[in-house]
Amino acid sequence: MLLTNRREAGKVNVRIETLIVDNLREGIFCAEGKTHGEEMYSQLEAWLRGDMLRGRIARLENGEVAGFVIYYPIESAPLDISGEGLYVVQCVHVKAPYRNSGIGRALIESALSDARENGATGLAVEGFRPRRDGRFPYLPGSFFQHIGLMPGESRGSATIYYMSFDKNTSPPTYLQPRPSAVNEKYRVRVDLFDCRRCYLNIDGRSVVEAVTEKIGADRVKLVVHDQNNRQAILDKGMSSGMMVDGTLTYFQGPITEDDVMTAIEVAESAKRGPTEKAEEH
Numbered sequence: 001m002l003l004t005n006r007r008e009a010g011k012v013n014v015r016i017e018t019l020i021v022d023n024l025r026e027g028i029f030c031a032e033g034k035t036h037g038e039e040m041y042s043q044l045e046a047w048l049r050g051d052m053l054r055g056r057i058a059r060l061e062n063g064e065v066a067g068f069v070i071y072y073p074i075e076s077a078p079l080d081i082s083g084e085g086l087y088v089v090q091c092v093h094v095k096a097p098y099r100n101s102g103i104g105r106a107l108i109e110s111a112l113s114d115a116r117e118n119g120a121t122g123l124a125v126e127g128f129r130p131r132r133d134g135r136f137p138y139l140p141g142s143f144f145q146h147i148g149l150m151p152g153e154s155r156g157s158a159t160i161y162y163m164s165f166d167k168n169t170s171p172p173t174y175l176q177p178r179p180s181a182v183n184e185k186y187r188v189r190v191d192l193f194d195c196r197r198c199y200l201n202i203d204g205r206s207v208v209e210a211v212t213e214k215i216g217a218d219r220v221k222l223v224v225h226d227q228n229n230r231q232a233i234l235d236k237g238m239s240s241g242m243m244v245d246g247t248l249t250y251f252q253g254p255i256t257e258d259d260v261m262t263a264i265e266v267a268e269s270a271k272r273g274p275t276e277k278a279e280e281h
Helices: 021-027 038-049 103-117 141-146 204-215 230-236 257-280
Strands: 002-005 010-018 054-060 065-073 086-094 122-128 150-155 158-164 188-194 220-226 241-244 247-249
Touching: 010 103, 021 038, 021 054, 021 065, 054 103, 065 103, 086 103, 103 122, 122 141, 141 150, 141 158, 188 204, 188 257, 204 220, 204 257, 220 230, 241 257, 247 257
Parallel strands: 086 122, 188 220
Antiparallel strands: 002 010, 010 054, 054 065, 065 086, 122 158, 150 158, 188 241, 241 247
16 A cells, blocks of 8 residues: 655555554554553453454554554443444554554554444544644544544544444444532542553553642542443443543643642632632632
8 A cells, every 4th residue: 555645745655454462562552652561462462362452553664563543342442432333443643754644544444444344333533622732632633534534522622533334323422421429518529530541541640649649638539430441431431531529621632730730729719619719818
């Protein structure tokens, strides 16, 4: 497959391969450059063997892997998306030198073909609006719309993009979050939904724990939910992310300490109420 690399005004010859155990360790890598440990690869291998995970990799003539896409049948998908018979993309990534060459499109088209051949009702992926600060353009929604996927339900900075193979199939939707009751009168309650199937989320827990420890237990109560299986995601209506006093707080890309601190300070301000705020001044 010969593709044009518009960035370098050249051509790239790429072959799309099925993700298997033998090419897993070279084929799947973190978009943020984090190192996948053996524990992560062992888990991915188990999911591959159990047909819970599927994927494609793009290999260049010189043998280098330029990109990949991984996706799941909805029954095992680590995302808070609902849709009968769907395949759901968790990640598609192309290395920077090979972007704008058609590799991303080729990977998604291969995933679409695989989904159709295996009787799926369609393929869905969560895409994001660009960040204002330009940091981490992860899974840009504009790309999925450009290659023909339809935009559907939105939540925060994210939108579900999908292609249905049957016109009678209902569009995919987000699961409805089920926040825990907030009974704290003075403290802010932070619910962290910890799903580690993606390395972008690996550091999220430690970041949130560091911030809440810095603020102190007298001001914030942290509750961590293990969301590393589909049933837990269905039970809570969330795969990953954070709620502050029962309100969803959205992050695009890795969570930062500033993100967490700002969300908690906003909740503290709301909890104090207008009378206390006036007394402070």
